[in-house]
Amino acid sequence: MSLAPQASNASDGSGRNGGGRRKGGSKTDGRRRRRRALRWSATVLAVVILGTAGAGYLYYEHLNGNIRKGERSSGDDSKAHRTPANAAGQTPLNILLIGSDSRNSDENVKLGGSKDSRGNPPLGDVQMLIHLSADRKSAAMVSIPRDTRVAIPQCKDPRTGKVYAATNDIINTSLARGGAGCTLATWENLTGVYIDHWMTIDFAGVVSMAHAIGGVEVCVNQNVWDHSTPAQRGGSGLKMKAGKHKVDDVQALQWLRTRHAWGSDLMRARAQHMYLNSMIRTLKSQSVFSDTGRLMDLAEAATKSLQVSEEIGTVKKLYDLGMELKSVPSDRITSVTMPNVKDSLNSEHVVPDKANADRLWEMLRDDVPFDKNGKTSGAKQVASKSKAKTPSVDPGRLGVLVQNATQTSTEAPVPNRARTITEVLGQQGYSRAAADTSGAAKPADETVVQYPSAELEGDAQAVAKALGIPMSAVKRSTDVSGVTVVVGADWRTGTAYPKQKAPKAGDLPSGSDAINGSDSSQCMDVYKPYQW
Incomplete structure (x- = not known):
């Protein structure tokens, strides 16, 4: 259909046709009329484009307005460092x-159980680190069980200003002690892994996201019903027969919350991994990004469901993150x-x-792939190739401070550890080395040699070489x-730094319960009391 006005065949009685051309008019007149028609068409087209762009902009701003944001970290300064670039x-x-198990809305109370919990600080019952390799060719999803006892650092609630003292408690309580930023700080404190961003989602968010995706396939080996029993109160309400099923809406939330029917909180983490792997496979198989309606549904659900750290608080940044994860092959x-063991202080914790x-x-930290299906990203290799620098002074003239950071979440610091390593340095000619007796050292998983400025880099390297x-x-x-x-805690005994074999791709430690994302055969076993 042409956007140009159509000429009329009727005459106006003046010897002109309705289109405005004299009979026998010149070719110049015809060219002028065509130019006027083209200008008119271009104007209409411009209005249509601008109007559509305006609506798109308004919708984009609407989605941005849906996103709730917060501070990246609300804990003490972390000692975690970014992995060097490849x-x-x-x-x-x-x-x-x-x-989050928040019940601070009617919808979350309806989905999550007791209304008596409304108004209570939320707990972080699901905590999972998503790691994308430097080259974006591999990814890992790492869960810490909610009942894991860890050291939680001092945190400050960014909304109220309330300061929570450092404590030792199960990790799901960290969310109630300064929000997601405190949970992030707790993870960094435990792992030494630098975490770029956080995202939180509540009960209602899980339901809306599952619906927008169109359901996710899961599997059980026996009929399951996660309900209250005489021995154990509570339950998610999940009820399905053995086999594969697509869970959607509330049933998806029930699957993710089920714990008793799987036998333990550790098995709940496994069920959650199966769900997420299946969800990623589902999204990869769908043409979501060529289906405007589906894409808008997903965008609406995601922006309303998620609260994120402020650095990724726009639709574009969330979309880019999604595209990076989507580009990773499932295998x-x-x-x-x-990996965990029973807590000696409480048998219900780990x-x-x-x-x-x-x-x-x-x-x-070293960006080593968890699978064996590809190459490493090269980050660690680049880090190890840093050039040796020339020391600025002789060992006997260099002041070196030695700190005892051997404390862990389960073990006290080794007595006199800094003094022992100071003596080793003295034997290597560093007569001005001294043990730090201030007690200011924070626990560290790994031993490091730090220096404040470029001119001391060579000296720090020489000290490291002297200690191995x-x-x-x-x-x-x-x-x-x-x-x-x-x-650090990796050198609690001996005077020689322990030689450690660098991990290789796919060389996962025992107790990690690994599942590959391409494995669609995974199926959950049901604890006997919850079979029907």
Whole structure:
């Protein structure tokens, strides 16, 4: 259909046709009329385009207005450092996903149970770190069980200004002690992994997102009904027969909240990993981004459901994150649970299985893929190739401070550890080395040698070499005023720095319960009392 006005065949009685042309008019007149028609058409088209763009802009602003934002971290200054960039200048991306049990709305009370809990600070019952490799070719999803006892740092609520003292408690309480920023700080404190952003979602958000996706396929090996029993009160209400099912709306939330029917909170994490892997496969198989209606439904649901750290608080940034995750092949996505053991102080809680958990955190910090289906991103290799610098002074003239940071969430600091390593340095010619007796050192998972300015880099490298510490552990820091050896939990005994074999791709520690994202055969076993 033409946008140009059509000429009339009727005459106006003056020897002109209705289109405005004299019979036998010149070719010049015809060209003028065509130019006028084109100008008119272009004007109409411009109005249509501008009107559509205006509506698009308004809708974009509407979506941005849906997004709730908050401070990235509300805890004490973290000692976690970004992983060095690879040869292409790329760095890993870490996003903490938190599932809140908030019952501070009618919808969440209806979906989540007791109305007596309304108004209580929310708990972070689901906590999962999404790690995208520097080259965006692999990804990992790492869960920490909600009943894991950890060290929670001092946090300040960004809304009220209330300061919460550092404590030792189960990790799901961190959300109530300064919001998602405190949970992020707790994770960094435990893992040493720098976390770029956080996202939180509540009960109602899970339901709306599941509906927008169109349902997610899950599987059970036996009929399941997660309900109250004489031995255990509560339950999600999940009820389905054995086999594969697509869960949507409330049933999706029931699947993610089910715990008793799987036998433990650890198995709940496994069920959540199955759901997320299936959801990613579903999104990859759909043509969401060529279906305007579906895309708008997803955008509306996502922006209303999520609260995010302020650095990613726009539709464009969330969309870009989604595209980066969507680009990772399913067989390069691995979900795991932090290796853990029973808490000696409370049999209903767990604590990190230190050796295996530390191995997992090391793989994240060094950007080592959790799968064996591709190449490494190269970040660690670049870090290890830093050039040696010439020391500025002789060892005997260099002041070196040694700190004892061997404390962990489950173990006290090793007595006199800084003094022991100071003596080792003295034997290597560093006669001015001294142990820090101020007690200011914060727990550190790994031993590092820090220096405050470029002129002392060579001296810090020389100190590391004298102690057998790898060059990758030599780091510049504004927290120190001179060369400082921070003796971490990885060096609690002995005078020689323990040689550690670098983890390889797919070399996951025991107890991590790994699931590959391409494995669609996964099915949950149902604890006997909840079979029907």
